[in-house]
Amino acid sequence: xxxxxxxxxxxxxLDRSNVDTDMIIPKQFLKSIxxxxxxxxxxxxxxxxxxxxxDQDSSQRPVNPDxxxxxERYRNASVLLARRNFGCGSSREHAPWALEDxxxxxxxxxxxxDIFYNNCFKNGxxxxxxxxxxxxxxxxxxxxxxGYELAIDLEANTVTTPSxxxxxxxxxxxxxxxxxxxxxxxxxTLEDAGVIKSFEDKRRVTAPWLFxxxx
Amino acid sequence: MAGKTLYDKxxxxxxxxxxxxxxxxxxxxxxxxxEVTSPQAFEGLRLAGRKPWRLDANLATxxxxxxxxxxxxxxxxISDPVSRIQVQTLDNNCDEFGILEFKIKDQRQGIVHxxxxxxxxTLPGMTIVCGDSHTSxxxxxxxxxxxxxxxxxxxxxxTQCLVQQKMKNMLVQVNGKLSPGITGKDIxxxxxxxxxTAGGNGHAIEFGGEAIRDLSMEARMTICNMSIEAGARVGxxxxxxxxxxxxNGRPFAPKGEQWDQAVEYWRSLHSDPDAVFDKVVEFxxxxxxxxxxxxxSPEMVTGVTGMVPDPSQEPDPIKREGIERALKYMGLAxxxxxxxxxxxxxxxxxxTNSRIEDLRLxxxxxxxxxxxxxLKQAMVVPxxxxxxxxxxxxxxxxxxxxxxxxWRDPGCSMCLAMNADKxxxxxxxxxxxxxxxxxxQGFGGRTHLVSPAMAAAAAIAGHFTDIxxxxx
Ligand code: SF4
Numbered sequence: 001x002x003x004x005x006x007x008x009x010x011x012x013x014l015d016r017s018n019v020d021t022d023m024i025i026p027k028q029f030l031k032s033i034x035x036x037x038x039x040x041x042x043x044x045x046x047x048x049x050x051x052x053x054x055d056q057d058s059s060q061r062p063v064n065p066d067x068x069x070x071x072e073r074y075r076n077a078s079v080l081l082a083r084r085n086f087g088c089g090s091s092r093e094h095a096p097w098a099l100e101d102x103x104x105x106x107x108x109x110x111x112x113x114d115i116f117y118n119n120c121f122k123n124g125x126x127x128x129x130x131x132x133x134x135x136x137x138x139x140x141x142x143x144x145x146x147g148y149e150l151a152i153d154l155e156a157n158t159v160t161t162p163s164x165x166x167x168x169x170x171x172x173x174x175x176x177x178x179x180x181x182x183x184x185x186x187x188x189t190l191e192d193a194g195v196i197k198s199f200e201d202k203r204r205v206t207a208p209w210l211f212x213x214x215x
Numbered sequence: 216m217a218g219k220t221l222y223d224k225x226x227x228x229x230x231x232x233x234x235x236x237x238x239x240x241x242x243x244x245x246x247x248x249x250e251v252t253s254p255q256a257f258e259g260l261r262l263a264g265r266k267p268w269r270l271d272a273n274l275a276t277x278x279x280x281x282x283x284x285x286x287x288x289x290x291x292x293i294s295d296p297v298s299r300i301q302v303q304t305l306d307n308n309c310d311e312f313g314i315l316e317f318k319i320k321d322q323r324q325g326i327v328h329x330x331x332x333x334x335x336x337t338l339p340g341m342t343i344v345c346g347d348s349h350t351s352x353x354x355x356x357x358x359x360x361x362x363x364x365x366x367x368x369x370x371x372x373x374t375q376c377l378v379q380q381k382m383k384n385m386l387v388q389v390n391g392k393l394s395p396g397i398t399g400k401d402i403x404x405x406x407x408x409x410x411x412t413a414g415g416n417g418h419a420i421e422f423g424g425e426a427i428r429d430l431s432m433e434a435r436m437t438i439c440n441m442s443i444e445a446g447a448r449v450g451x452x453x454x455x456x457x458x459x460x461x462x463n464g465r466p467f468a469p470k471g472e473q474w475d476q477a478v479e480y481w482r483s484l485h486s487d488p489d490a491v492f493d494k495v496v497e498f499x500x501x502x503x504x505x506x507x508x509x510x511x512s513p514e515m516v517t518g519v520t521g522m523v524p525d526p527s528q529e530p531d532p533i534k535r536e537g538i539e540r541a542l543k544y545m546g547l548a549x550x551x552x553x554x555x556x557x558x559x560x561x562x563x564x565x566x567t568n569s570r571i572e573d574l575r576l577x578x579x580x581x582x583x584x585x586x587x588x589x590l591k592q593a594m595v596v597p598x599x600x601x602x603x604x605x606x607x608x609x610x611x612x613x614x615x616x617x618x619x620x621x622w623r624d625p626g627c628s629m630c631l632a633m634n635a636d637k638x639x640x641x642x643x644x645x646x647x648x649x650x651x652x653x654x655x656q657g658f659g660g661r662t663h664l665v666s667p668a669m670a671a672a673a674a675i676a677g678h679f680t681d682i683x684x685x686x687x
């Protein structure tokens with residue numbers, strides 16, 4: 001996994017609440033058996049005017065000029081600013097894969113759906129929760145100033161605006177550590193293989209029906 | 216010290232290790248797999264040279280991409296080559312790693328959340344995960360069950376554990392008795408309507424109260440299935456006689472001495488009387504009417520006798536914009552009575568409502584009647600091959616076919632339209648599935664979530680009708 005310590009980038013404001021993972025990456029693209037290549041279909045139904053199909057050349061499709069990511073000023077954005085309950089719905093990890101593949105490394109919102117929040121960390125994308133009032137302020141500033149950038153520091157847990165105003169955010173230690181160091185968390189867990197094994201052995205005795213059952 | 220909630224008990228029983236950083240390793244008893252969220256996980260195992268930790272904890276089946284017709288041809292019957300590769304990849308991975316899979320031609324194939332309980336592969340007291348958010352369904356059995364992402368699918372395959380933070384406890388209490396015709400689907404939609412799609416974020420919900428205890432296992436599964444639509448990854452119901460009777464005799468269920476030992480443990484799987492919940496919400500069952508969603512989020516719901524809301528009456532600006540956007544997408548004017556929404560298609564199926572009880576309720580509604588000529592299509596998709604067989608033994612297929620509904624082969628089908636079953640642009644569908652998001656059932660499609668009985672009644676009438684007013 002890609003590590004992330006500090007990141008500074010252009011902010012793209014997506015002004016709607018309850019953005020679900022079907023909207024982030026529609027189901028027809030979930031047929032891929034790969035982990036990459038989802039970027040061109042990020043927000044497909046918002047971004048294009050036609051119906052997206054897998055294996056299409058997206059550069060030839062009619063784009064929705066009203067959608068924020070189609071505006072020149074947000075083309076190179078790497079920080080997504082979003083509203084309440086971002087990433088709700090399906091558990092598809094294709095959603096953070098698509099965001100990351102497009103170039104987003106940080107998502108700032110007042111709240112995230114649980115599974116999506118967790119999936120982001122596994123893919124080098126940092127979800128940052130800030131108070132709704134602060135998010136409102138960031139929306140206003142990002143929309144008013146072309147080239148508006150935020151600087152995110154995961155070591156200091158801060159988000160800093162171009163004017164130098166700084167906000168702190170909370171993130172739990174394990175996820176933070178994995179993302180800072182780009183750790184393979186399966187490797188981390190397997191360091192405890194002995195503990196898992198002895199838990200399992202005990203369980204075979206106390207709940208034997210859970211083992212080797214079935215047709 | 217206060218007593219424990221059901222969630223506390225399940226958590227404690229599966230805690231392998233509490234780490235210093237606040238995270239915990241939780242042991243996973245059952246891992247369910249399907250074709251959409253597993254290929255990259257198997258690929259990850261291969262790349263790292265890892266093997267599954269414990270094969271007999273895993274059970275796989277293809278469901279999202281399988282066609283609901285032409286099934287004798289097996290994989291060859293999947294017309295979309297990309298879908299076919301995905302199903303083939305699951306077969307290859309399960310064969311290579313030695314994981315039990317109910318393949319497309321196996322009569323035990325079905326939607327992953329239908330087959331787990333049906334096989335007794337879902338047992339009380341288990342931790343159950345699957346790369347699918349509706350894994351919450353299995354919580355109906357007093358299990359700790361939730362959806363995970365593909366990286367976690369790989370993590371569970373490799374370690375039999377998940378890294379977790381403990382959630383908070385929430386109780387949704389439904390008091391009293393339901394009115395005739397009201398089902399689990401109406402309860403859960405009413406709950407989501409009240410607490411919102413983020414109302415359960417960060418919480419494990421336990422559903423309790425007289426109305427829940429009176430429900431069948433099928434109805435409890437419907438409710439737990441949609442707890443994720445209220446933001447809660449986990450929805451649970453305590454174990455009681457209904458649970459134990461349902462499990463008894465199923466292929467994976469314990470037998471003989473082990474059965475007695477298991478039942479003794481399962482009887483402890485309820486919240487202690489003095490357990491403390493972080494959040495409690497109460498409902499009166501008699502207030503719950505048949506529910507219909509009018510918008511593009513499950514919280515956009517009202518009673519069948521209600522109306523589409525008027526955004527100008529909404530004080531919260533973010534919510535107002537959400538309503539305006541939803542009405543535009545749905546092609547609905549404010550204050551339209553729900554019964555006047557024009558319908559094009561009916562879909563009865565999905566992991567929310569495709570079990571035998573759901574099909575019986577739907578069949579009872581259409582028996583001896585005819586589907587409205589104003590509809591383009593009404594289809595019934597059983598949740599598994601075994602549900603299909605049982606329904607046919609009971610003659611339900613004939614009732615549907617005689618009324619003019621289509622009787623299909625099992626799978627996810629038009630719940631998310633990854634196979635050939637989908638809505639056309641602008642079409643309205645009364646659907647027994649769980650998500651009415653934009654484009655969910657097809658590009659530009661418009662979904663109204665309802666119970667199977669409501670969908671079936673709408674198939675006959677051509678529009679939504681208040682079934683609680685019918686023949687009772
Ligand atoms: S029926 Fe629908 S919600 Fe259920 S697993 Fe299939 S696609 Fe997901």
